[in-house]
Amino acid sequence: MTGFEKGSGKTTLLGALRPLARRAGPVALFGIGVDGSLKAGGDGRAAVVRVEEGDVVQTTDLFARASSARLEILDVLPSRTSLGRLLLGRAVRAGEVTLVGDESLSALSRSIDLVRDEQWAASVLVDGAASRITQAAALDGVRFLYTVRVDGGNLSRVAERVRALAALAMLPVVPEPSEGTFRVEGPLTEEGREALPRDLGALSLEDLTKSFLPPRLLLRLLETVACSVRRGIALLGVVALRRDVTAEELRAAVGPVAAPFLLPSPFEAAA
Amino acid sequence: MNGPLAEYSGFATLWKRFAPETPFGRAASAAAEVLTDRAALEERWDLTDEALRLLDVLEGDRVRLDRVRHHLRRIPRFPESPREAFDEVELFQLKKLLANHRRLLALLPEGTKARFGLAPLPESLHALLGTGRDGDETFHVADAYDPELASVRGEIRRADAEAAAFRAARDEALRARCGFSLGDRPFLLVPREALGERAGVSDLLDVEPWDATRLCVRPRPSVAELRIGEEKAALLARERGIEARVLRALSAPLSEALPLFLEQAGAVERLDLALAGARLAREAGLVRPVLHDGPVRIVGGRHLPTEDLCAELGTPYTPLDAAFDGGPTVVFGSNMGGKTVVLKTLALLQLAAQSGLFVPAARFETRLFRRFHYVGEGRGREAERGLSGFGFEVRQLAEAHADFGDETLALFDELARTTSSVEAEALLSALLEELAARPRTVALFSTHFRGVKRLPGVSYLRMAGLDRSRLELGAEGDDLPARIRRIDLLMRYHLEPDNPGERRSDAIAVARLLGLSPGLSRRAEELLHDHDVKD
Secondary structure (H helix, E strand, O other), X not given: OEEOOOXXXXXXXXXXXXXXXXXXXXXXEEEOOOOHHHHOOOOOHHHEEEEOOOOEEEEEHHHHHHOOOEEXXXXXXXXXXXXXXXXXXXXXXXXXXXXXXXXXXXXXXXXXXXXXXXXOOXXXXXXXXXXXXXXXXXXXXXXXXXXXXXXXXXXXXXXXXXXXXXXXXXXXXXOOOOOOOEEOOOOEOHHHHHOOOOOOOEEEEOOHHHEOOOHHHHHHHHHHOEEEEOOOOEEEXXXXXXXXXXXXXXXXXXXXXXXXXXXXXOOEOOO | OOHHHHHHHOHHHHHHOOOOOOHHHHHHHHHOOOOOOHHHHHHHHHHHHHHHHHHHHHOOOXXXXXXXXXXXXXXXXXXXXXXXXXXHHXXXXXXXXXXXXXXXXXXXXXXXXXXXXXXXXOHHHHHHHOOXXXXXXXEOOOHHHOHHHHHHHHHHHHHHXXXXXXXXXXXXXXXXXXXXXXXXXXXXXXXXXXXXXXXXXXXXEXXXXXXXXXXXXXXXXXXXXXXXXXXXXXXXXXXXXXXXXXXXXXXXXXHHHHHHHHHHHHHHHHHHHHHHHXXXXXXXXXEOOEEOOOOEEEEEEOOHXXXXXXXXXXXXXXXXXXXXXXXXXXXXXXXXXXXXXXXXXXXXXHHHHHOOOOEOOOEEEEOOOOEEEEEOOOOOOHHHOOOOHHHHHHHHHHHHHOOOOXXXXXXXXXXXXXXXXXXXXXXXXXXXXXXXXXXXXXXXXXOOOOOOOOOOOOEEEEEEEEOXXXXXXXXXXXXXXXXXXXXXXXXXXXXXXXXXXXXXXXXXXXXXXXXXXXXXXXXXXXXXXXXXXXX
């Protein structure tokens, strides 16, 4: 779960999806880093999730002790946060737990591998960091969801970002680009875009997270250059929390190509 | 560890391949301590030999071998000092250590366990930490530890069930009145018309405007629910109190047993380091060094990075045979003749040996050094910005000079090559004079300066150089890799005594092999000949 900005409802969406994921078996819940409100000494409600018996969660020993759930400790991670020692716990009693994650994506990846290897959970939900699409590339077999808050004031900006995201997600996956394709190693930045050959015909990115271009510049590039990615990362969709914007208005704003990526929000009752 | 020397010699690359599995072994590997105690070093090598024997025994039983590694990997760090109350994380670590230690011991032959000092930890501790749980690698304060805890948790479950029943009833009522329910969701956006009269749901929902067409609704807990919540908070506090009591009770016997844990952690670390050393010895073809008080003697010494490079280039690699007595040795040789590799090989072997590893050689007899110095290219110069190349070397030389006379290994790779040859030879000669009288320091100098003084107590060697009888043989291709291959094939990379007055230079021939125009190199040869005649 990731979002265009803080407060876009990632953790809330994760909470809503967890019961669905549980249909396949126990769920493992991870965060990335420490929630900002916790760092600021707040109550950290933003990072609280409910776990059922058998679910696995990453938190710290201090939050595990304060939780209404009871966790049996499965593993203690080498890194420490300001909020205690990071651990993986399995709920032996349902309740609410504060998610605390490692700042390092490679550490997160190792923890997820451990959950897979030990078969502690059937699925893993990650409450990702906002505005950091690069995190998706660090995890094997990942699919990601975007959350956005949209209102009359930011509709056109959000729509453009969704269009750019959808365009990236739809790029063909070509692991071995043909000769003559310009191969971009690492991120494609605005400076990198300026340095591309003028007569560029085809471009290959490592994966969709490697575009650091502003949406408008990216969309313009994709109109003129045949672009592909060497590794595919699946975008499940975009969940929008709308205020004073109808579903139809949002679909119209993102356009017919990106509209299929818009998913219904679990927080909206049917009209 | 001498960082610049480790990088220069290629030891850092070898050390990265040394991969212990336990946190204790990894910490020792990260510390990269150079051992200067003879008994400690011999013990490390003895244990590596023991681990090699263990690998032999387990060779035909890969599953068992994998399980040994598996349990080593799962052994965690644990608290190292007694506490009045260990917390749950610390008890988890002790329990996990107990479980994996026991399984590890079950896989090892009796002789191996005895050699490494591995012995069972008290069975009573397994039972203590396993109370109420099936899994022996997980921990929480189980109900079975305290009847009062079980009772309080029963009350908490009852409170949870009652709260869930209230939520279900609210959802049922909502469905009946409004046609929607909240489920697990903390809020829901509903069309304004869905609620009808707000007063009709005020007992079930908190309602606030969201936008022009929708309202945001959240569950409104009833008084009874709030009471359950308060009751649960009190129960949770009681639960924490009882858990703390259990933790204190568990901690007493564990604190008492902590010396045994520490002793066994030490034994596990020894096994881990020895197995890592044995695996590396197998993979890289390393042999046990021999410590003595005589000269450093290398038979079939392999500088692994160069060996790898040769394999990549498709050229043969010549292992090094050499002996270095106390005092200085000067190694002359042509460009690309292998002088530097001689220095690097000695450094690699010595650092590996004193780090407790076996070494890449057919045989390596050496002694212990307490100080290591390397003076030459490749050392980071960040802290020395503003110095010329020569100035930087002199700074390094001053550091090394302070340790002359101690048990020091000092390597000088083309010292003073950037200054005038006359002054460089004078500087080198002064160093040789001083070192000749200090046999506890072994110093190697690679140099092109043949004017250094010939002194008693100093060894003078040279690389054998190009085989000129084969110089005119045809080459395969003239691209750079082909030219390098040709030089490698023509070059004889062994050491031989260098006698004063003998003159042999391959630089111009090497330049020609690298593509210098025949006319230019011929003229250079003529000028060199004239110079030799004048001398």
